[in-house]
Amino acid sequence: MSTRLLTGAILALAAQSSFAGENLWVYAKGTDTRPEGSFEFKLSDVIREDKNSGRYTFHDIRPEVEYGISDKLTIGASLLIFDHNYSLDDENLQPMFDNQGGEGGTFNDTQFAGYEIALKYNVLSPYKDFMGLSFGLAYERRDKYRLDGADIDQDSFVGKIFMQKDFLDDTLITVLNIKTEFERRKSPGVLEEEIALDVAAGISYRVAPKWFVGLEFRHQSDYLNPQEFEEAGNSPEYDAQGFNTALDRSNFDLGDFKIGSQHQNGNYFGPTVHYAEQRWWVTAGILWQVDGGGSEFSYSTKGRNWDEHEKRHIGLFYGYEF
DSSP states (O other): OOHHHHHHHHHHHHHHHHHTTOOSSSSOOOSOOOOTTOEEEEEEEEEEEOOSSSEEEEEEEEEEEEEESSSSEEEEEEEEEEEEEEEOSOTTSTTHHHHTTSTTOOEEEEEEEEEEEEEEEEEEOTTTSSSEEEEEEEEEEEEEOTTTOOEEEEEEEEEEEEEEEEETTTTEEEEEEEEEEEEEEEETTEEEEEEEEEEEEEEEEEEETTEEEEEEEEEEEEEOOOEEGGGTTTOTTBOTTSBBTTSOOOEEETTEEEOOOEEEEEEEEEEEEEEEOSSEEEEEEEEEEEEEEEOTTSOEETTEEOSSOOSEEEEEEEEEEO
């Protein structure tokens, strides 16, 4: 092997080892998988604040362990811990307003909300190929609703595409993620079959040894028509099955796949910072909702959505490799 090829191989290995499993952004992720036989522990807290009425804080806390089955295949398992603290003034902010007990009410609780099991398989390396490409599959079980902390029965099946392109000897990193969730959620009197789209893009530059500074964009939207059994046959706005006649329903049963009406959407943008030592790293970022909306049944004002989205998301991450 020539000196040039050997040097390139060493640099590629060093870059892959440095970035494997590290979060450079809040939602966006790179294409790296863990080296075979290696473990990593992660602890994340994504804090969602402010629904433009009263006060609202939601901590989405996730301790996670990842393991490299092979150099190309990583498996991860995480727990979901939800901490809600809110008291809203606007009765249109549902289901939070009703769950807090109406006007003047509050909801403050920390709950075990479920778990997620995920696989990530790497196809192309950003260090050796023209770009990085990985695919992910996940199953998520939730017993608490992310918006208000109420009891639910939810199963989610998730598909992900990770793309990455590096520049300037891997000092400038760009990524694009496309995530699709197929959610079946049950709560008293309501069945929701939802297709959710999540697109995240990030750019990050190494400004000094161990330090990366970046920017991130995230789009999230839901497509569904909730089935409300109490309304079935009792209102001209609903059909005999309890579906709103003004909306199209989503369905992902085999042989009956439909993408329903978009209920809501939110777009976020903001900065991130990342610091890494040899065996551990930390990342922080803050994203603001810069645009949002939805159907006539969503609660959106002045170009922002508030029933499903918040004013800002603050992400805090810690990782330790062993």
